[in-house]
Amino acid sequence: MPDVLRVARKELAAFFGSPVAYIFLAAFLGVTLFVFFWVETFFARDLANVRPLFQWMPILLIFLVAAVTMRMWSEERRSGTLELLMTVPVTPLRLVLGKFLACLALVAVALVLTLPLPIMVALLGPLDWGPVVGGYLATLLLAAAYAAIGLYVSSRTDNQIVSLIGSVLICTLFYLIGSSTLTDLFGQRVADGLALLGTGARFDSITRGVLDLRDLYYYLSLVGVFLTLNVYSLERLRWAGSEAAGQGRHRQWQVAAALFIANFVAANFWLQPIGWARADITAGQIYSISPATRLYLSQLQEPLLIRGYFSAKTHPLLAPLVPQLENLLQEYAVVGGKRVHVGLVDPQQDAQLEREANESYGIKPVPFRTESKYQAGVVNSYFNILVKYGDQYGTLNFRDLVEVKGGSAGQLQVELRNPEYQITRTIKKVIYAYQGGGNVFSHITEPVTFHGFLSSDHRLPADLVQLRKGLDSILGKLRAESHGMLQVRIRDPQADGGELARQIQQQYGFQPMVTSLLDSNRFYFYMLLQRGDQTVPVPLPESLDRADLKRNIEAALKRFATGLLKTIALYTPPPQPGYYGSGMARYQALEAKLRENAAVRPTDLKTGRVPAASDLLLVVSPWELDDKQLFAIDQFLMRGGTVAIAASPFDVGLGRAGLTVRKRRTGLEKWLAAKGIKITETMVLDPQNIALPIPVERMAGGVRVQEIRSLAYPYLVDIRPDGMLADSPITAGLEQVTMDWASPVRIEAQANEERKVIRVLQSSPEAWSSESEVIEPNFERYGSMGFATGEDRGRKLLAGVVQGRFQSFFKDKPSPLLADKHEDDDAAGEAKTDAGEEDTKLKVAGVIERSPASARLILFGSSSFLADSALDLIANATGTQYLNPVQLVQNAIDWSLEDPGLLAIRGRSHFSRLLEPLSEDTQRFWEYLSYGFGLGGLAIVFGVQRVMRRRRERYYLAVLREGKV
Incomplete structure (x- = not known):
């Protein structure tokens, strides 16, 4: 040497x-x-x-x-x-x-x-x-x-x-x-x-x-x-x-x-x-099988098939990604052992496999435009992955697996879009869907107690007496299936001088039920499931049908189970004809991403009830909510559910005429105010923002010339890690989130309320707010910023979580459902048919006045940041598909449903680490x-x-x- x-x-x-x-x-x-x-x-x-x-x-x-x-x-x-x-x-x-x-x-x-x-x-x-x-x-x-x-x-x-x-x-x-x-x-x-x-x-x-x-x-x-x-x-x-x-x-x-x-x-x-x-050696080991994936693979009871469909001839930018996917799939095979079967096929080389892929799984070739030295052409190729477990399956196509970003001189940068997350979330979905069809008690690890607070038969309406008998039968069968995991306790709150009635009203907010506003008969028919500190109320079915009651009880039991697919109730605004604001906005990207890990049930809340099987209610851009819709949101929260709301007093339109804005009423103003929460009627402007291509006029030799420039737009607030809640599952994997035309959220401390406030997203310290409805820049008047600078400089809360006990907005008020029933009865009395028929359907309603400590209210101070048009706007500015706001909502949902498995790997992306605004x-x-x-x-x-x-x-x-x- x-x-x-x-x-x-x-x-x-x-x-x-x-x-x-x-x-x-x-x-x-x-x-x-x-x-x-x-x-x-x-x-x-x-x-x-x-x-x-x-x-x-x-x-x-x-x-x-x-x-x-x-x-x-x-x-x-x-x-x-x-x-x-x-x-x-x-x-x-x-x-x-x-x-x-x-x-x-x-x-x-x-x-x-x-x-x-x-x-x-x-x-x-x-x-x-x-x-x-x-x-x-x-x-x-x-x-x-x-x-x-x-x-x-x-x-x-x-x-x-x-x-x-x-x-x-x-x-x-x-x-x-x-x-x-x-x-x-x-x-x-x-x-x-x-x-x-x-x-x-x-x-x-x-x-x-x-x-x-x-x-x-x-x-x-x-x-x-x-x-x-x-x-x-x-x-x-x-x-x-x-x-x-x-x-x-x-x-x-x-x-x-x-x-x-x-x-x-x-x-x-x-x-x-x-x-x-x-x-x-990457941060977070993004190219290695994570503990979350290992956890899901350890839950396998049946063989899991993962099959990659890759054509030998494909687009030149996709070809280098195939070996990476093959290596990753082999790792799944190694970790899963004999339970995981991995196969790689070229359907275009096997007619039988191609027919099976097309007919059984809906996998079809995609035409890609290619160019060579001598000619341009089209190549039809497969770039798909199939995940199958039992009779359930899910597929991934190249849009799920590939991420594209515009590069220099018009060249595209193509990378895999977090393939482990895409494959693992599909595995999770098919496993949970398959297990959901079996016995729910096989996924409950600790005993659950059913509490029934039911009045005696002589106080109950006739329909509820029959439902009470059906309840006994349902509970008897469920106890036999539970093998000791379900315990039943039914009591009469009006017995012994009503001591139990006073106790459940103070503890759970349960007040007596009535069948109409003029009915003097008060009774109880409340049900809930409890395990330790976790309480899940069982809603009374609107139809008073025995089958619906069984479904409601099983849906509540699933809240205590692990390994079952969750259900999200999703409210989006109805179309508003003649206006191109968020009332016409579409939320396809949001709904598609939510369906990756959960069942999504769209609802307009017009019935005054949230779908019974829902684990979480997501309200996006609420528009003129009436009392029944507000009651549905309120009572879902009172039952200990999680309500996530994305709302703002402003409706921003992205139409042919450019940017338009108008103030609008969400219907949540008084409801939030009763809880010490207010979404202010201002919009946040932040010097830390996203640049947009904006038309700008300038004078050239006495002639006014219009040109497009990429200029900072302060209404698109660019939130970086210093404005995010540190070490929180809600912001896990996020390096940046844009809040579009957001309004500050104010949360005030409430006396006698056992609640915790979590500040999730905040603007930069240099942000300010404005009441102006003019959202297009005026560079001649205000200089390079384009907008007047406000005096209320400081961080603005744009997203937060309130967790704990809430008082119902309808406490000491009649149920809107009964008010509606009373009006219907009056109308029916004036318009009876010749046969003398009238609507005799019984409506039973009560108001839960107080929520358990598990209730959560998640607020996002923007009604547009989840809309497809807003996501496309940021995608055009950044040169790549932009889904960070949707990922934020996914994280919040997983956190609230205590399903953190995918949180650790969801944010892995080649294009997620952005430079600070410069x-x-x-x-x-x-x-x-x-x-x-x-x-x-x-x-x-x-x-x-x-x-x-x-x-x-x-x-x-x-x-x-x-x-x-």
């Missing part, structure tokens, strides 16, 4: 003793900075990663490393010093390793000079250092392979130009083997094999932040092969003119070199099946600072080299003086 280091130091001294090293470093740094800021437009990408730093590295290193290695042996041969080297007491292997380390050290110095770039990105956004470490390691390994190739070529000629060209050609060949330029000409299987041979595909794999032993060894094997050839080449030069004399020894060298090369190559094939030897001047400052650091780094290298050179000179002078003495 000392000999190797001495040779390396000698070569480095030769590098820095001439302009070669500085030309190399300057060229490397200059091209890198140019690609980073200009070609890949780092600030325009708005992503907190250093992918542009390594994007062009495989091509850049080909030329730079070839330029460094071209003189290593060629110059020795040309100048005649090679013969001298062959006579020194240093083996050729040590000479080769010394020169190799010198080349690698020069590349390492060049990479150190680029370190200010990732440091800058880390200061400007949430940088994941895993891919950064992987990128630098991959670059060193690639440079090592290219250096070994260059040294070998240099040893074969005494002409440096020939050495340069030869090295470039061989390195380019290794790069092209695995590039899309060549792989697109073949099918998927051949393309995958070629990708394994190319240097580029392996490089991309490591720069993702996954250190796979197969990829690392691939580069080491290239180094080993070409260093072996280099040593053998030097030995052959040593034999020159004496081949016949040492023929036996020469043959030994040939055999040894051949064996070394064969072993280096063969080990690649031996390691190929070993997929577990990998380390995921002005153009700030961006220019950081760019120029990076240039300055580059020049400063070169100056430091020059200074260090000068100091070391002078130190060596003094050393040699001292040695000479001692020799003379």
Whole structure:
């Protein structure tokens, strides 16, 4: 090793003793900075990663490393010093390793000079250092392979130009083997094999932040092969003119070199099946099977089938993603063991499989437009995954699996969209759907008590007497099925002087029921299920039907079960004809995402009741809610449910006429005020916001010219981690959320209320609010901001959670359902038919006056941030599909339903880590600072080299003086 280091130091001294090293470093740094800021437009990408730093590295290193290695042996041969080297007491292997380390050290110095770039990105956004470490390691390994190739070529000629060209050609060949330029000409299987041979595909794999032993060894094997050839080449030069004399020894060298090369190559094939030897060094280990996935796979009782449908011929941007999905699916097979069966098929190669995919699972090929050098065309290909469990199945298509972001010069960046989350949430859904069809008690781990607070039969209406008998029958069967998990306790609240009635009114808010406003008979028919501190009321079915009562009890039991699909009741506003505001908005993206993990039941709440099987009520953009709709929301909360509301006093329209806004009444104002909550009639403006393409007029030679500019729009509040609740499941995986035209939420402390307030989202400290309904900027009047700046600067609460006991808004008031019944009776009395028929349907209603402590109210101060039009607006501004607001709501739902399994992996995305909002001047400052650091780094290298050179000179002078003495 000392000999190797001495040779390396000698070569480095030769590098820095001439302009070669500085030309190399300057060229490397200059091209890198140019690609980073200009070609890949780092600030325009708005992503907190250093992918542009390594994007062009495989091509850049080909030329730079070839330029460094071209003189290593060629110059020795040309100048005649090679013969001298062959006579020194240093083996050729040590000479080769010394020169190799010198080349690698020069590349390492060049990479150190680029370190200010990732440091800058880390200061400007949430940088994941895993891919950064992987990128630098991959670059060193690639440079090592290219250096070994260059040294070998240099040893074969005494002409440096020939050495340069030869090295470039061989390195380019290794790069092209695995590039899309060549792989697109073949099918998927051949393309995958070629990708394994190319240097580029392996490089991309490591720069993702996954250190796979197969990829690392691939580069080491290239180094080993070409260093072996280099040593053998030097030995052959040593034999020159004496081949016949040492023929036996020469043959030994040939055999040894051949064996070394064969072993280096063969080990690649031996390691190929070993997929577990990998380390995921990304933050959160986004390329590894998470504990959440392992948990769901451990719940399997039946075989789970995961089948990938991938066409051999597909779009060039999708082809590199197929091996990544294949590796991930194999990990599912390893973790799931015998319970998970994974298969990968090409339906276009098997007519029976294709027919099954089309007819049984609705999987069809998708036409992709492709372009080659000579023509444009369309390729129909499959890019789907099937997950099947029992008789339940779910499918994923390329829209579920792929994420696209616009890049520089119109190029698209295509990455997998958190594939583990997509596959695992599908597994969860099919498992829960399958288990939901069985016995609910098989998923309840602790006993549950049914409490019935029922009046005696002589107080109950006749219909309820019959329902009471049906209840006994239902409970008897459920107890037999529960195997001790269901206990029943039924009591009469009006017995013993009504002591129990007073107790349940104070504890649960249950007040006596009536059948009409004029009925003096008061009775009780309340039911609830309880386990520990968890209480779930069982609503009385509106139809008073025995089957509906059984469904309500089973729905309540499911709230205590694990592994069953939850149900969300979703209210969205009805269309408002003649107006293009949120009344016409669509919420398809929201509903589609909610259906990924739950059953969704749309409701208009007109009946005054929330669907009985609902676990959570989501009210989006409420519009002129009447008393019955308000009563439905109120009583769902009183039963201990979770109500999530996205509302604002403003309705913003995104129509052909541009942005329009008007104030509107939600119907929730008094209801919220009674709970100490107010959504103010102002909108938040924040200098930390999203830029939008906005039409701007300017004067040019007396002519008014209109043009489109991307300008900051303060009504699109850009919330970053400093404005989010830290370490909360609700904001898990979110680095950014945009709240569109949001209103501040005020939550006041209420006396005698056992409640907890959680502040989820807040604006920046520089935000202000405005009552103005003018939401289009006026740059002539207000300057670059476009809007008047308010005086109430400070953080504004835009989303929060209130949890605990609530008082009903309808306490001491008659039920709106009974008021409606009374009006119907009056109308029916005036319009009886000739047959004397009238509506005699019994309506029973009561008001629950107080909620249990488990009740939750989640508020979002925007009525538009979940609309498809708003999501598309931000997507156009960011250049990628934007679903962060929907993810926020999904997180809030999972948290409230105590189903946190997918929270940890939902937010994983290549395009979720964004830079902090920066002005153009700030961006220019950081760019120029990076240039300055580059020049400063070169100056430091020059200074260090000068100091070391002078130190060596003094050393040699001292040695000479001692020799003379």
